[in-house]
Amino acid sequence: MSPRDALWWMTFLVVGIWMQLLLPGIDALVIGLIIALQEGRLTRLLWLLPTIILLQEGMGTLAFGSTLLWYGATIALFYMGRWLFEVENFVFVFLLSACLGLVHYLISDMMASLQNLELPLRQLMDESILQALFIPPTWRAALELRRRFVPDAHPL
Amino acid sequence: MTPKRVILLLVPILFLYLGLYSWNQRTGTLDRLADNTGLEVVGAVLRPALWAHDRVVTFWDHYINLVGVREDHDRLKAQLEVTSRQLAQYAEDRAELSRLRQLLTLAPPDDWQAVGARVLASRLGPQGVLDTITIDHGYFTGAAPGTPVATHLGVVGRVLRSGPHTASVLLLVDSGSRVSVISHDNRTQGVLVGGGPGNPLEVRYVAVNAKLDEGEILVTSGLDGAFPKGLPVARVITVTPPDLSMFQGVLAAPLVDFESLEEVLLMQRPPARYALQQAPVHASNGTAQPQTQPAPATQARKPR
Numbered sequence: 001m002s003p004r005d006a007l008w009w010m011t012f013l014v015v016g017i018w019m020q021l022l023l024p025g026i027d028a029l030v031i032g033l034i035i036a037l038q039e040g041r042l043t044r045l046l047w048l049l050p051t052i053i054l055l056q057e058g059m060g061t062l063a064f065g066s067t068l069l070w071y072g073a074t075i076a077l078f079y080m081g082r083w084l085f086e087v088e089n090f091v092f093v094f095l096l097s098a099c100l101g102l103v104h105y106l107i108s109d110m111m112a113s114l115q116n117l118e119l120p121l122r123q124l125m126d127e128s129i130l131q132a133l134f135i136p137p138t139w140r141a142a143l144e145l146r147r148r149f150v151p152d153a154h155p156l
Numbered sequence: 157m158t159p160k161r162v163i164l165l166l167v168p169i170l171f172l173y174l175g176l177y178s179w180n181q182r183t184g185t186l187d188r189l190a191d192n193t194g195l196e197v198v199g200a201v202l203r204p205a206l207w208a209h210d211r212v213v214t215f216w217d218h219y220i221n222l223v224g225v226r227e228d229h230d231r232l233k234a235q236l237e238v239t240s241r242q243l244a245q246y247a248e249d250r251a252e253l254s255r256l257r258q259l260l261t262l263a264p265p266d267d268w269q270a271v272g273a274r275v276l277a278s279r280l281g282p283q284g285v286l287d288t289i290t291i292d293h294g295y296f297t298g299a300a301p302g303t304p305v306a307t308h309l310g311v312v313g314r315v316l317r318s319g320p321h322t323a324s325v326l327l328l329v330d331s332g333s334r335v336s337v338i339s340h341d342n343r344t345q346g347v348l349v350g351g352g353p354g355n356p357l358e359v360r361y362v363a364v365n366a367k368l369d370e371g372e373i374l375v376t377s378g379l380d381g382a383f384p385k386g387l388p389v390a391r392v393i394t395v396t397p398p399d400l401s402m403f404q405g406v407l408a409a410p411l412v413d414f415e416s417l418e419e420v421l422l423m424q425r426p427p428a429r430y431a432l433q434q435a436p437v438h439a440s441n442g443t444a445q446p447q448t449q450p451a452p453a454t455q456a457r458k459p460r
Contacts, residue, residue, distance in 0.1 A: 017201045020280050027282035057186070058194020059290065060283025061316060061324060064186035065177040067283055072169075108285050118331040119285055120352045131282070 001044070005150050009048070012142065017055065023134070025127035029055065030074055030100070031139050035146065037078045038087045039153060066111040073103045088143075094136050101132025191319045199292060199322025202276045268384040270306075270421040271298040276322070287330035287353060288316060289414075291323050293422060299323040302382065304423040310388040310411035311335065311376060312420050325420070328389070328410050329353065336380035337389055340373040342366070348374060348389060348408065357390050359406035366404065368395050374408060384423055 009032070016028040029052040036044045049071060056067045077099050078087070085092035105128040112119045146153055180186040273293040280290060293299040295318045303315040305325045313333060316326040326333055333350035337359065344366040346359040362368060372392045378385030388411050396405035 014201050017198055017280075018205050021202060021205070021277045024279040025282065025284060030282075054190055054194040055198060056194065056281045056283055057190035058196070058319065059198045059280040059324075060190075061279075061286040061288050061326075062283045063177075064180045064190055065173070068173060068176075070282060072173075104282055108282070111283075112285055117286065118352070120331075123353055124285070127282075 002150070002152070005153060008146060008150050013051070013055070017059075019138075020059070023130070025123075026131055026134055027056065027070070027104075028134075028138065030071070031135065031142050033071060033074055034078065034093070034096070034135070034139055035143060037075065062108075062111050062117075063115055066107055069107050069111075070103065073107070074100060077103070090136065090140070093139050097132045097135035097139075100135065101128045104128045104131050187317070191317050193319075195290075195317065195319040195322050195324070196294070198280065199276060199290065199294075199319065202290070203292060206274070206276055267426050269424040269426070271424055273297075273299065273305075273420050273422050275417050275420060286316070286332065287327040287350070287414075288313075288324045289327065289417060289420075291325055291420060291422075292321070294319045294321040294323050296320045298422045298424055304383045304387075305420050306387055306423060307412055307417070307420055309413075310390070311383065312412055312414070312417065314382065315422070327414055328412070329355075329357065329414060334380075335383060335389060336377045337374040338377040339368050339392070340375055340388075342368055342372065344368045345377055345379070346374075346406065356393055356407040356409055359390075359392070359408055360403065362395075362404045362406050364398055364402055364404060368392060368404065368406060370395055373411075387423075 012032050013029065016032065019028040020026060032048060033045075033052065036048050053067045053071060056070075057064050060067065074096075077096055081087075081092050081096055085095075105124055108124055108128075109119060109121070176186070271293070273291040275289050276292050277290040279286075279288055289312075291299060291305075295301075299315050299318050301315050301318055301323075305312040305314060311328055313325050313327040313330070315323050317324045328335065328348070328350055329352070330350045331352045333348075335348045336345070337348045338345045344362060346362045349358045349360055351357055359368075359374065370392050373388055374390045374392065376383040376385055376387040376389055390408035390410050393407045393409050394405075398404055
């Protein structure tokens with residue numbers, strides 16, 4: 001990993017956490033996972049995935065485990081979508097984000113039920129829709145910035 | 157990859173996940189790992205952002221946005237006069253309370269200490285499903301899980317999870333929150349339960365014949381052992397007589413505005429309870445002199 005690449009990822013994580021401060025209930029770091037999957041470098045996933053899992057579990061309020069399902073579902077949906085679309089296709093990312101919005105709702109509801117927690121379902125629904133709408137434009141902006149800052153980062 | 161292979165791959169992953177989840181539910185190891193790493197890093201990342209935000213807001217408020225400062229000054233000056241008079245009255249009441257306690261040989265409430273902490277954020281991340289705030293204190297700095305959190309207006313909640321220097325606080329309004337309360341005037345007891353975002357709090361187990369007035373302040377009863385006694389918590393909004401139940405339906409509103417929280421107080425339980433302080437009462441002015449040294453432990457310790 002080049003110094004520019006490392007600096008980009010560090011900046012991404014910091015800005016992602018700040019974005020989550022502004023948008024409660026939204027996962028901004030999943031954008032990084034999607035970009036890493038699109039670039040297809042397994043070594044990057046080996047450090048990025050545990051890092052964002054620990055960050056999200058640390059700032060979350062559910063018992064450890066929901067983030068594993070959330071990012072596991074993201075990876076599974078990504079590889080399923082790869083059979084049908086080009087990974088940098090905007091339609092692919094749009095469909096992926098729509099599925100992730102639904103997954104966000106289902107996982108939060110299921111994990112809260114497992115822990116005997118009552119969730120405000122209306123608020124959860126709003127956050128799931130916002131999560132689905134948040135991913136495509138943010139992914140596009142992050143990808144453009146990455147291409148300019150780290151030109152040698154090639155997608156699949 | 158064939159469907160059969162996918163299933164063969166998914167089954168061991170599912171079993172591995174369930175095993176990991178159950179093991180963590182039993183031991184809490186992964187939760188502690190996440191608190192000590194993820195939560196701590198998030199706190200470190202948020203502090204500079206909060207600092208920059210504060211500097212900008214302070215500069216704007218102190219040097220640019222000065223509209224209404226004169227009016228504020230006059231209003232605060234008048235308020236200070238009223239408060240000074242009230243303070244003098246309260247000092248007299250406090251001295252009288254000390255004398256009466258000595259007469260009745262009652263131990264004073266535990267001398268809980270308050271430690272200030274700053275609010276870093278509200279709910280964070282996709283798994284932040286509970287109504288919480290993140291503060292810049294952790295278990296090294298007085299915010300162990302279970303620590304009561306309050307402001308000068310009233311109770312905020314309790315520390316839910318904590319890393320070394322960052323912690324999450326479960327707010328009073330969360331539906332999982334429970335606080336044992338007593339009404340200030342009528343001394344009616346109940347359990348205050350959070351109603352979720354945007355909903356009023358509910359006071360449960362208020363007996364059908366217990367007296368409780370609308371507008372009455374609820375304070376912590378201290379019976380749950382989690383909060384010091386006497387902290388204001390909420391104000392009663394409605395009291396509804398029951399149809400069939402043995403308990404009244406009571407709704408209350410929190411005294412603290414959770415949307416505008418910036419600083420909170422962490423209530424620190426004293427290390428040991430002290431015996432009744434034998435403060436001498438000066439007959440001339442009626443004020444009690446506080447005793448700074450605790451009584452010897454052999455005499456002082458009381459059963460918890």
